[in-house]
Amino acid sequence: MSRRVTVVTAVHGPSAPFLPDAYASLRTQRLADGWDWEWVIQEDGETDRVRPYVPADDARVVFRQGRPGGPGVARTIALAHTRGAYVKVLDADDQLTPGTLARDLAVLEADRTVGWTTSRVLDLLPDGTTAGFPGDPQEGPLARGVVLDHWKRNDFLAPVHPATLCVRRDLLTALGGWMALPASEDTGLLLALNAVSRGWFSAEAGLLYRKWEGQATGQAAHVDPAERAARMAVAEARARALTEFGWTYPADL
DSSP states (O other), X not given: OOEEEEEEEEEOGGGGGGHHHHHHHHHTOXXXXXXXXXEEXXXXXXXXXXXXXXXXXXXXXXXXXXXXXXXXXXXHHHGXXXXXXXXXXXXXXXXXXXXXXXXXXXXXXXXXXXXXXEEEEEEEOTTSOEEOOSOOOOSEEEOTTHXXXXXXXXXXXXXXXXXXXXXXXXXXXXXXXXXXXXXXXHHHHHHHHHHHSEEEEEEEEEXXXXXXXXXXXXXXXXXXXXXXXXXXXXXXXXXXXXXXXXOOSSTTO
16 A cells, blocks of 8 residues: 655735646655655635646545635645645645655654654745855754754754654644644744754755745735734743653654
């Protein structure tokens, strides 16, 4: 029987035209024998704007709709339709680089004490060029707590990008999926994951992060000081509570 990694994508009307590029990046992925991917696309809403961009002739693609609640809600409700042991995030406007899924799976299959993986990111600019970032950590394991420590010291900037997460499905569901926040829901998940488990960073670029005028992180509401402070406070409080409770993954660690 084929083993699966589930790629989860939240999408809304403005980002739907980028789905074919995301799909093309999925089709470049080559996995080890006995493995395959499935793609669960969850619309944040129930419109007629997304379906035309969803691949119609690939049995590995699942499309669902639901009432709007933001990308975190869309991704979390998509978990009801996942069958893979691992869940990989892919935002509708981003693209995986060749080999990304295979690298993620190799790490997670080799070491059960690693709960999640991340990778280097390249910005995909409107003219098609890419740009990297300084300050990435070295390739290798990320100890529990290091993400929160860095995030607090660097004005809420995490050392790794949550849009590159590949997570053990049981760990993801145990934490309740993505946080119920209007933004930074993926950062909140990243902090919670690192509070209870070791992670991994791959120094090879695993994601092209599209920069465009419609992306959520470019909107004025995203940087509203009062809301931003509230989001960060809730995300930090959850991570610290998990640390204080002493829960770890795996449980017999």
